[in-house]
Structure formats: C-alpha cells, structure tokens
Amino acid sequence: MKLNSIDIKLLALLQEDATMQIADLAEQVGLTQTPCWRRVQRLKESGVIAKNVVLLDPLRVNVGVTVFVAVRTSIHSEEWFERFRATVSLIPEVVEFYRMSGDVDYLLRVVVPDIAAYDKVYKRLIAGNQVSDVSSSFAMEQLKFTTALPLSYAR
C-alpha cells in the first residue's frame, strides 16, 4: 500500500495515542470525519496498522528488570533451531527474540522482577537445549523505549 503524507501523519498520531477520536484526528490532518475515517480503515485493512494494544508500566506489574541474553550454539541443524525457537517463544518473560549475524547466534530480551526470577528463566532456557554459551547482561536503566517506528522511510 502506498502511503501519502496524510497517512504518515495519521500513523504518527496513532502510534502515540490510539484513543484519539476520528474528529480530532481529522482536524489534525485537515480532513473531515468521513475521509479521515476511511483512511484509518484502509491502514488497518492493509495491515500497516497491525495491532491496537495497551502498554503497561513495567514497574507496576513487577517486571522492572531487563536482561539481554546472548546465546551461542554449536549445533546448527534445522531441527535444533525449530525446537529452540518453539521453547523460547513460549516463555512469557522473553519479550524479544532475534536470530543474529556475527558471533552471537541469538539475542533475547527478558523481563523479570529480580535476579532470582531471572535465574529461573535462565534454567528454563538451557534445559533441553544444547546451547554452548549463554551470556546475560543486565540493564541498569531504560533510557528510551518506544513502540513508535520512524516514519521517514515509509513510501
């Protein structure tokens, strides 16, 4: 789907606050309700807008600690990968999971309340999977976290 500058504006606004009303959105982008509504609808249907979710305050649900886990493996078979992928994806504390280039094979972001809780997740990670090296790095402070993607490259 091709995006024009009004679409980009709408996406920028909705990425920050999805509770905005159509009338307000319309005003911000210089349209009236109906055409604005139709555009937002198209953005949803086309899949550019993938989801509408609520973001929780990590501290208030007691997962203030972020750990980055770098995993190296010696086995590089398809079966191993599928198994690893399946088990890791199901762990709710793992909120991000990437296959990497370079010396680290996989990178995970894990959220937990404390180090003790992390140790349990760690054990679950290595249980049943042949991982040759796991290295955990703790985040001391989250300086920025946004779900808003940059829109300067959209076309």
Added chain:
Amino acid sequence: MKLNSIDIKLLALLQEDATMQIADLAEQVGLTQTPCWRRVQRLKESGVIAKNVVLLDPLRVNVGVTVFVAVRTSIHSEEWFERFRATVSLIPEVVEFYRMSGDVDYLLRVVVPDIAAYDKVYKRLIAGNQVSDVSSSFAMEQLKFTTALPLSYAR
C-alpha cells in the same frame, strides 16, 4: 495499586487487543459492564495501563532491519552522560536505549530500512560524542516481539 485476578485478566486481554469492547471484556472476566468499566478506568488512572497505541508492521513502513548497537565509553562524567542521553534519545531510529552493567556501557536497538541507512544513524551516533567503541550487530530475523509483559509477577 493492588491487582486482583480479574484485573490481571483484563490486563492480559487489553495487552493483546485494546479494541475489545467493554461488554465483551466484561463477559470474558465474568462481570457486567459497569463494574468492568470501573476496573479498566482504575487501571488507567493508576498508571498500570500507561498507554494505548497502534503497532505498525515494520516492513510496511520500510524499517525491516534491526541493529543492536553496543557502546563503550572511556569518559564517565555526568555531563557526558547527559549529553549522550539527550542526543541518542532524539534519534527516531533508536527505539530502545539502555544503560548496561558489565563491559558494554550502553545498548541500543535501532530500526532502519537497510545497511546504508544504518550507516547514517551510526555517523550521527558517534558525531559529537566521545565514544571509545561502538559495535553493531545485525538481526537476521525477528523470531518474537511482543509488547505484552508477563503478568505472573504482578501483585
């Protein structure tokens, strides 16, 4: 704010889909509209629910490439940190930014369309900041990404 099991259920549902209607939410948690609405309201007011946003498909807005950037510095002064923090936070391609323990001082997640675009962000990162070492790792594949926090630790 203390969360009971109904609150947890509501948070779980809204973390996945914030467009759910109060009537449907109410049914899922075994309440009628009014008390359900009041609970959701309380969750918003108390800040447990921090935001309601739309998530975009990264590929459809042309930022399919994720790069993790590990930054080391030799200077550890407060001024340097504030300056670095301020400049990095303002870069829209930087979607996550952590101060780390261990040998890496800062970790960034950057989203861009391609390597050429990353190079521009890289130059912006090192310009004006005395960083002693920057190491970039490219994600080949995003195996999991969720904004839904685990709720088993909430209390």
Added chain:
DNA sequence: TGTGAAACCCTTTTCTT
C-alpha cells in the same frame, strides 16, 4: 474524493440492590 447529517452502537452515568 470530500461533505454534512442521520443512524447506530458503545461508553459512561445514574440509580438501585
């Protein structure tokens, strides 16, 4: 493709148990 107004449905309030 944009406009204005009406219809509809969900949210929010009020009253009651």
Added chain:
DNA sequence: AAGAAAAGGGTTTCACA
C-alpha cells in the same frame, strides 16, 4: 462492590456534490 437501565457521545453509514 455489582447490576440494570437510561443518557450521552463517538463512530459508521448514507445520500449527495
């Protein structure tokens, strides 16, 4: 605290330019 019902408001549709 929870429920039922009514009031209020936003979204969605429709006819038209």
